[in-house]
Amino acid sequence: MATDILEQIAQAIVTLLSGLIGGTPTVVAVERPLRMGLPSAPRDGLLVVRQDLPVEDEEGPHGFKQWMQPIVVDCYAVPSDSSTEPIETQLNAMRAAVEQRLRTTPTLGGLALDLRIREPEAFMASTGAFEGVGVVAEVLYRTLEDDPYSTGG
Numbered sequence: 001m002a003t004d005i006l007e008q009i010a011q012a013i014v015t016l017l018s019g020l021i022g023g024t025p026t027v028v029a030v031e032r033p034l035r036m037g038l039p040s041a042p043r044d045g046l047l048v049v050r051q052d053l054p055v056e057d058e059e060g061p062h063g064f065k066q067w068m069q070p071i072v073v074d075c076y077a078v079p080s081d082s083s084t085e086p087i088e089t090q091l092n093a094m095r096a097a098v099e100q101r102l103r104t105t106p107t108l109g110g111l112a113l114d115l116r117i118r119e120p121e122a123f124m125a126s127t128g129a130f131e132g133v134g135v136v137a138e139v140l141y142r143t144l145e146d147d148p149y150s151t152g153g
Contacts, residue, residue, distance in 0.1 A: 002149045005111060006054070006069060009139055012108040013071060014049050016101055025093035042130040044078040047098065057140065064152040066113075066142040072121065073098050073135040079128065091133045095120060098135045111151060112141045 003011075010032065020027040028045040052070035060066025075094035079087050099117050106115040121134035142152035 004148045005141060005143050005151060006051075006067075006148070009069065009108055009111050009141060010049065010051060010071070012111055013073075013102070016105060016108070017047055017049065017073065017098065020047070020097055020101060023097070025090060025097055027094065027097070042076045042078070042125070042132070044076065044130075045094075046074075046076040047094075048074040048076070050074065060142050060152070063145050064142045065145050065148075066140070066152070069139040069141060071137045071139055073102075073137070074123070074132050075135065076130050076132045078130050087131050091131065095133050095135055102135070102137055108139070112139045114140045116140070 014030050014032060017027075017030045021030065026045045027047055028043065030047045030049065032049050050072050052072065054067040054069040057066040057068050075091060075098060077087050077090045077094070102115055102117065107113065108115065116138045118136040118138060120136060122132070123134060124131040144150040144152055
């Protein structure tokens with residue numbers, strides 16, 4: 001069975017970000033949530049790639065469907081009581097690494113027309129167990145009007 005273009009885009013982003021594992025800053029894993037709205041178990045150095053609902057972009061040419069797909073990469077950091085470094089230092093480094101990696105391939109190997117970085121989102125557990133920053137990207141892509149498995153670049 002063929003894989004639709006949106007799933008190919010999500011997989012391409014996970015593959016692209018997997019290149020950060022084991023580097024500096026410390027990234028231990030890149031995952032996608034198994035259920036919508038429920039992230040994986042947060043742990044230090046984890047990146048979670050999640051999709052929001054796409055928005056149709058009316059600017060596409062006749063015969064094509066053009067979409068803006070929001071993708072958020074949540075970067076998790078677990079504060080340590082023994083650390084003397086601010087948690088923001090780790091989050092800033094993770095955010096910069098994710099943004100830089102996403103910018104290296106804005107067309108995701110021809111799957112997308114463009115990838116744009118937007119304002120980040122901060123988050124934290126009410127218990128203080130983890131903190132994070134969400135790197136927000138918008139992926140502009142198009143398909144043939146009657147074929148969500150096609151690329152329409």
